[in-house]
Amino acid sequence: MDGIADLELLRAHFGTMTTIAAHKVMPRLDRHSRAFIALSPFLVLATTDGDGGVDASPRGDAPGFVAMHDDTTLIIPDRPGNRRVDSFSNIICQPGLGLIFFVPGFNETLRVNGTGRVITDGALLATLEAHGRIPVTGLLVSITEVFFHCGKALIRSKLWDPSRHVARDSFPSLGRIVADQTAVMSVESAEQFVATSYREKLY
Numbered sequence: 787m788d789g790i791a792d793l794e795l796l797r798a799h800f801g802t803m804t805t806i807a808a809h810k811v812m813p814r815l816d817r818h819s820r821a822f823i824a825l826s827p828f829l830v831l832a833t834t835d836g837d838g839g840v841d842a843s844p845r846g847d848a849p850g851f852v853a854m855h856d857d858t859t860l861i862i863p864d865r866p867g868n869r870r871v872d873s874f875s876n877i878i879c880q881p882g883l884g885l886i887f888f889v890p891g892f893n894e895t896l897r898v899n900g901t902g903r904v905i906t907d908g909a910l911l912a913t914l915e916a917h918g919r920i921p922v923t924g925l926l927v928s929i930t931e932v933f934f935h936c937g938k939a940l941i942r943s944k945l946w947d948p949s950r951h952v953a954r955d956s957f958p959s960l961g962r963i964v965a966d967q968t969a970v971m972s973v974e975s976a977e978q979f980v981a982t983s984y985r986e987k988l989y
Contacts, residue, residue: 836880893937
């Protein structure tokens with residue numbers, strides 16, 4: 787199978803980077819990126835363990851759930867989950883990370899790269915209270931790069947087009963999937979487990 791494993795060959799294959807692409811990367815937040823983050827209810831966090839293991843994890847809450855501590859620092863609250871802590875484990879081993887922020891209805895996204903640190907600082911986390919509960923853990927992101935990504939991928943995928951939404955009953959429920967894949971409980975028990983988890987672990 788043909789492929790490319792050399793950086794010079796890779797650049798030659800794709801050609802010269804456009805002027806805008808070469809100059810759009812910023813080392814800190816500006817007013818546009820700040821406004822976008824304030825509108826965003828959802829992001830994807832990418833991390834690596836430094837040994838080739840990688841992980842991409844969704845994070846979501848009310849618009850603006852990510853705090854902008856200053857122009858080079860973000861704080862992402864950790865809401866209750868399944869305690870796998872894949873992202874946090876990776877960050878402790880290798881702090882480099884990448885974020886992609888989404889805003890429903892916008893085809894453009896915002897990419898933020900930098901390093902992360904797992905924090906338990908009560909004063910910082912108090913600013914991220916939701917529904918009367920303060921997170922006990924958070925992710926502090928030190929920004930090295932910020933840039934907007936054009937909307938071609940979302941335009942091609944028609945992600946926000948309601949006519950392209952897939953009927954939920956056309957795909958198995960998470961309870962059914964858990965039961966099939968783990969074989970540790972019945973479908974009924976798995977459905978109840980998922981329902982209870984959703985109710986109890988939103989905040």
